[in-house]
Amino acid sequence: xxxxxxxxxxxxxxxxxxxxxxxxxxxxxxxxxxxxxxxxxxxxxxxxxxxxxxxxxxxxxxxxxxxxxxxxxxxxxxxxxxxxxxxxxxxxxxxxxxxxxxxxxxxxxxxxxxxxxxxxx
Amino acid sequence: xxxxxxxxxxxxxxxxxxxxxxxxxxxxxxxxxxxxxxxxxxxxxxxxxxxxxxxxxxxxxxxxxxxxxxxxxxxxxxxxxxxxxxxxxxxxxxxxxxxxxxxxxxxxxxxxxxxxxxxxxxxxxxxxxxxxxxxxxxxxxxxxxxxxxxxxxxxxxxxxxxxxxxxxxxxxxxxxxxxxxxxxxxxxxxxxxxxxxxxxxxxxxxxxxxxxxxxxxxxxxxxxxxxxxxxxxxxxxxxxxxxxxxxxxxxxxxxxxxxxxxxxxxxxxxxxxxxxxxxxxxxxx
Numbered sequence: 001x002x003x004x005x006x007x008x009x010x011x012x013x014x015x016x017x018x019x020x021x022x023x024x025x026x027x028x029x030x031x032x033x034x035x036x037x038x039x040x041x042x043x044x045x046x047x048x049x050x051x052x053x054x055x056x057x058x059x060x061x062x063x064x065x066x067x068x069x070x071x072x073x074x075x076x077x078x079x080x081x082x083x084x085x086x087x088x089x090x091x092x093x094x095x096x097x098x099x100x101x102x103x104x105x106x107x108x109x110x111x112x113x114x115x116x117x118x119x120x121x
Numbered sequence: 122x123x124x125x126x127x128x129x130x131x132x133x134x135x136x137x138x139x140x141x142x143x144x145x146x147x148x149x150x151x152x153x154x155x156x157x158x159x160x161x162x163x164x165x166x167x168x169x170x171x172x173x174x175x176x177x178x179x180x181x182x183x184x185x186x187x188x189x190x191x192x193x194x195x196x197x198x199x200x201x202x203x204x205x206x207x208x209x210x211x212x213x214x215x216x217x218x219x220x221x222x223x224x225x226x227x228x229x230x231x232x233x234x235x236x237x238x239x240x241x242x243x244x245x246x247x248x249x250x251x252x253x254x255x256x257x258x259x260x261x262x263x264x265x266x267x268x269x270x271x272x273x274x275x276x277x278x279x280x281x282x283x284x285x286x287x288x289x290x291x292x293x294x295x296x297x298x299x300x301x302x303x304x305x306x307x308x309x310x311x312x313x314x315x316x317x318x319x320x321x322x323x324x325x326x327x328x329x330x331x332x333x334x335x336x337x338x339x340x341x342x343x344x345x346x347x348x349x350x351x352x353x354x355x356x357x358x359x360x361x362x363x364x365x366x367x368x369x370x371x372x373x374x375x376x377x378x379x380x381x382x383x384x385x386x387x388x389x390x391x392x393x394x395x396x397x398x399x400x401x402x403x404x405x406x
Binding site: 002003006007010011013014015020023024027028030031034035038039041042046056057058069072073075076077079080082083084086087090099101102105106108109112113114115116117 | 130131134180183184186187188190191193196197199201202205206208209212213216255265266267269270271277278279280335336338339340341342343344345346347349351353354356357358360361364
């Protein structure tokens with residue numbers, strides 16, 4: 001039998017229900033938004049006979065908005081941003097609780113995720 | 122079917138969606154991401170080039186992690202503190218691994234990682250039940266960072282005190298280097314590190330691993346995206362298929378028996394280990 005006082009203490013260390021709900025809503029918006037853009041982009045590409053195969057430069061592709069391929073890429077980018085936004089939300093939550101070490105750890109994870117942006121061809 | 126994408130794009134997309142749904146389901150259920158299922162599916166069934174499939178697999182892992190998190194109740198199982206701590210080490214280590222990849226033979230690494238996966242399968246088979254750590258003192262790091270947790274199960278709340286944090290962190294460092302060198306998410310080692318070394322409950326370990334693999338794969342995906350290596354024609358349908366599969370897998374985690382969950386994990390890790398050893402020995406291309 002677990003000690004009820006310790007159980008309550010440990011539950012208080014979890015993400016609180018409000019932040020948890022915000023996180024879930026935010027993830028839903030980003031993921032479903034991403035899926036909608038990808039499906040829309042694919043539909044446009046199929047209808048117009050646009051060639052979407054093969055990797056290409058991101059910036060050049062986005063300049064062609066709202067082409068099928070660019071919408072699909074935008075959808076993917078929104079989906080890929082989800083873990084970054086999620087870790088930023090956690091960093092904010094830890095900061096509000098005054099947990100400096102965990103705030104720094106969460107921000108370090110964000111920095112690691114974004115380090116790929118520094119790459120050059 | 123190498124030309125299916127050109128000859129019948131709709132059938133190609135639907136096939137990718139089906140493969141991705143299966144990968145998302147397994148990936149979110151056992152916290153491994155599903156790349157090990159997706160890449161062979163895309164390459165062998167649809168003739169997708171290996172590089173394109175690997176890039177799509179990274180995208181798939183990010184979507185698996187995010188879609189799994191959309192299920193209510195998941196947050197009570199995820200130990201974000203442990204996940205973030207281990208992810209910092211794994212992330213830096215994977216960058217080191219990627220940078221030093223050219224210095225070590227890929228075959229030797231595949232042999233090593235394949236062997237490691239089989240050892241993990243063996244360790245998982247040996248301990249099919251969670252260890253009760255509620256009576257053991259927490260590790261000092263665990264107290265400082267408040268890593269201990271409580272898992273709500275059918276039998277009521279179960280406290281766990283996170284053990285051997287430096288060992289778990291060290292294993293994550295080694296796993297990160299190997300993952301960076303081989304371009305893998307190393308979800309199996311993440312689960313092992315939490316379950317066997319840090320004595321966390323298996324369910325919490327898989328769910329926390331799911332959170333972590335999203336961050337690891339996001340780092341790789343951002344790099345692939347920056348270099349223009351992500352093909353939307355493959356990664357797009359993969360993302361669309363992954364979401365329902367991962368949501369279903371996530372919903373199943375707290376409903377499936379612990380023993381069954383461990384058995385699925387064991388089978389998948391053993392298969393991936395054998396696959397890697399066969400690749401290293403040249404039997405599989």
